[in-house]
Amino acid sequence: MGGKESPIINKEDCTKEDRIPGEAKEILKSLASKWEDVHDPNVLQVIPLKGAMTNEVFKIKWPSKTHEFSRKVLVRVYGEGVEVFFNREDEIRTFEFMSRQGQGPRLIARFSNGRIEEFIHSRTLSASDLRDPHISPLIAAKLKEFHGLELPGSKKAFLWDRLRNWLKTAKTICTLEESEAFHLDAIEEEISLLEKELSGDQLIGFCHNDLQYGNIMMDEGTTSITIIDYEYASYNPVAFDIANHFCEMAADYHTNTPHIMDYSKYPGLEERKKFLYVYLSSSGNLLL
Template identity: 80%
Template structure:
């Protein structure tokens, strides 16, 4: 989830000593800073995986300041991704000029360049001009040549998360969410989507808080690569469309509004811009096939974040109703599955449909 600035002074004690020394060392190299020790620490609200702080130093120029970002890795979230891989991805992206530059690493976190751009809001995802920029940036992102094997992670990750969810849940929770039936669901949609797929380097969590825009240059920066991996590009796009239903900065950040899921024309427009952003016009067949694949991968997105919600309830201290969020994602899976998979989507014993929302 994207951080929002919320100034609070005297929070320096939450920055590890090792990080403080690195910050002072960085600041001492900037000639426009009078005192490297006079740093202000501002927690950024809304991050769902790490603690994120903006660090500011006043400069000799009136009303100006130097800024960096400190990210302290969350405890327990390693069940979702490999931290070493995430750090390597961040360093690679930094060298490619894709995100903030890496300024330093300490044992449980890192210091990043402060990007002079604003984080998008929920409504920005529906702005046609901004959405067009996102489509082009996604295409560029998917084309990145990351070091290492280019294996699809989606199905392996879903099964791993299911195993983790089962190990953390109480028997009541496991029964409530019908966890025993989800293995069959994963196998079903994996089989249904096993045809020719375009694979790319995917962000896998492209919600508005992970997208920044420079208002002057109109350039888009994608940040936070914790969940990034090679996957079918249709999954990444489907996940982005699902995130259009969320607003994590309301009094009920866990409640999703599916009336905001993009309509057919909005989806077609996004996909046309995505396919044509690197030159050339996509054929009608190409566009139609991607549109169909994206809608089917929406089911994988619902399972992915449903399992994430169940696990997060047990490992994360952030004030967020993860269980209710998970219920909504599973409910959407059940509602959409018959239309998207048709007769091929029937299994002899699918009890997931009983997960019908609050109070179940």
């Protein structure tokens, strides 16, 4: 009679919990059992997070003994079919390296089709944030730091091989009519032309290659920037990574037409100069 009641988890939470693989649940329960402030390792709240494009992502919370949700982790369940776009094993190795370097969330555990990560107490940026005059310089400085990371292995630019691999896959999927409509043969010629024109004296660094607003987080208290999600990360010309980030300023993936860029939002010359000035002025391991 005098004992405290267990926290109530509603049916909707139970349904969400069913979306977590059994293997991951066992790891989560084992993890929570080591925390003295967790009321019951078997009682967890599953909150789906929006914005991820290639994975299902969930915030996991446990009630503490004071009946407040305190412990949090993030569960990432890998999406199906994404191997067309990137190599999952390469992405996992990159994530583990970044975790050891103190970049991004800490890796807690892995399971067969996903992983458990540290939950970062920061907010994900919005489309408009990329052009915010106070936030954009923070991104520029962080990107310079990112480009200076030294991952083991080849430092060869991966851009051209990746484009050709994507094009090869597109040709196997598309019908002849679709190939003609999308001018796939012309794209192959353009890749070769660009490689010839741009493969000269290019500074190569470790690039994110997908620096859209959903992959950037900011701590509201310290204004520190964290770059996340390294599926496409590889060595490339750093100019490509910067240019791609400028293109992402024209994107809004939370509209009815997320695949259509609004190039009226592309940064003008002065805005690009300001970004580059901060980038070039920032400290980092990258030698310019």
